[in-house]
Amino acid sequence: MNINTYRTLWLSDLHLGNRDCKIDYLLNFFEHNQAETIILVGDIIDLWSQKNRSYWPQSHHALLNLLIDKAHHGCKIIYIPGNHDEKIRDFLHYDFGHIQLERQYIHTTATGKKILALHGDEFDDLVTINRFHSYLGDKGYDFLLFLNRWLHHIRRKLNKPYWSLATYLKQRVDKAHQAIARFRQAAIDNAKDSQVDGIICGHIHQPDLQYCDDILYANCGDWVENCTLLTETHDGAIQLRHWTDTHCELIADSRNLFNQNKKQSLKKNVA
Template identity: 35%
Template sequence: MKKRKVEVVVISDAHLGTYGCHAKELANYLASIKPKTLILNGDIIDIWQFRKSYFPKEHLKVIKQIINCASKGTKVHYLTGNHDEFLRKFSDTFVGNFSLQDKLLLELDGKKAWVFHGDVFDASVQHSKWIAKLGGLGYDYLILLNRFINWCLNKLGKEPYSFSKKIKSSVKKAVKFIGDFEITATDLAIEKKYDYVICGHIHEPKIKEVENKFGKTLYLNSGDWVENLTALEYNNKRWKLYRYSNNPIQTIENEENDNFDMENLLTQVYFNSARK
């Protein structure tokens, strides 16, 4: 099936290597699109909770799709987050069509987009990292339990239920944190005269225009691939929020070769981009 052409795609918070990651769905989505620019906005690989015993083939397929994109001409920007902060020691690395950075400034049709993960605003990550890691582990098991319960609900013909979304919407501190996050990001973007500010981190997909006495900006959050299965897409001077459905445009089960040589693909990325 023909792939959809997209100018810019932003995904974040895939948390590959954890039980909660919807890797199969993410790989299907990546296989269905042909972006000019792909931005991986942090927490793609969850190094905090990485287990040698758990990195199934569905998770490897996501990496394969990303490498395939880069080898075929897509500009891939990997921006670091808190769960993959180990990669920050290698920031500002550029190899062919692939770059590893902490933040990105992008010009889109004469407008400036400021892209970063967003954990810089999270005090628990910056000052009490062990608490944040413990919370991340609890969140992972909550998502796993939620997935099992939704499986049971599906068998009973009931609608799925999200524990984490219920907690976020009912706990005052969670609601306040999300609100403070958005205000901080947009205030800084307006101060810096950026037209778009694009974040991840809080697993809350959103597109919202924000205005204060100094100006206005468009706040965008790409959501995640644990609960929401969302991405941001930019085409024809407009942003939209993509939400994965149970009937994706294209699946990857029918690809000619299910196995792949990581070293060979990395070589393709480098030499294909070098020819351009």
């Protein structure tokens, strides 16, 4: 079996402990891929779901054990808690030995670029229209995930590949587009203030990789709807990937985006 090796992986919003976590895809991903560094960008464990009902199957436990085992065998693992596992933020100053807990983390790529990683719930006040709309969004999203779960079961029985109804519908809602755009801009502004070359977030379950104002903005996506992650190759390229039923599908590559951004900047200067 071929094993792909990356310099770095960024994963967020696994939501272990939630019925909608695509745990089979996650475990299958780690059977075929490994990395020198793994940065967990929040909402790894869904403590909110655990409040409402106890759901912790053996497969979720197996993934945690897998990550701990990797840490003990030389893989550097950074854990940045999100809003669904925010209680873990209380332990940021404790020494966990092989797993490093951080509120945010700056990673240096193979090409010397500084990339800030944080979950993204820090930007909620800038993104949410108001509390009432936020409440409606949460309830509607839960219902979408319920429909998504059953559609996934049906498609599996029909031997059809995974497809997210939740993502399909979300991409067609104007207010969702507005919220995503606000989140992206808030992240880019934060990266500028932090004087880094790029920023990687999770939180909004919207995979993305693009250059904006000479800042690399990236979002890991999630393992509830999209089954996506970010990778760094050994030559420093950051790539957005989707784990399909058979392989790690490349969606976007920072090298291509950088060249496109450079050409656009030159055109603006000439104009």
